[in-house]
Amino acid sequence: MKKLMVIFVSAFMFISVGTYAADKNLEHLLDGSSMNYHYQSGSGIHMEFYNGKLKYEWITGPRKGNGNKDLTYKSRKIGHKMYMVSWLEAENPDYITLVFNFDSSVMYSSGIARFGSKNQFTVFDGGIIENLVLVEK
Numbered sequence: 001m002k003k004l005m006v007i008f009v010s011a012f013m014f015i016s017v018g019t020y021a022a023d024k025n026l027e028h029l030l031d032g033s034s035m036n037y038h039y040q041s042g043s044g045i046h047m048e049f050y051n052g053k054l055k056y057e058w059i060t061g062p063r064k065g066n067g068n069k070d071l072t073y074k075s076r077k078i079g080h081k082m083y084m085v086s087w088l089e090a091e092n093p094d095y096i097t098l099v100f101n102f103d104s105s106v107m108y109s110s111g112i113a114r115f116g117s118k119n120q121f122t123v124f125d126g127g128i129i130e131n132l133v134l135v136e137k
Helices: 002-025
Strands: 034-039 044-050 053-060 067-079 082-089 094-101 106-113 121-133
Antiparallel strands (some): 044 053, 053 067, 082 094
């Protein structure tokens, strides 16, 4: 009986590690995708995903022309053509999470910007997706 239990536990651990390793390979599910999205405030962003990284540039609004590139991102598929994406911008420091619903052409953002500083603030907004080029992995 002990031998059977050891085999069962070993098999479970092997499958769990294999699943975790496979899951790590699925963190960059939107590589090759790009889009613009516009917040209700009138600000807009162009975003691209490539090689496990993302870049964005503000294309409208008071931050127009600002952006960042080569940010490592993680993603997770949470429904049909729905994804959650997050990344850390250590130099700011900002931690941002976006939820995209590509069927409905909407996105939502949540994050902590300038965390740990006296200028810290939260981000909690939504917008409309346009000019979508979607590559699903």
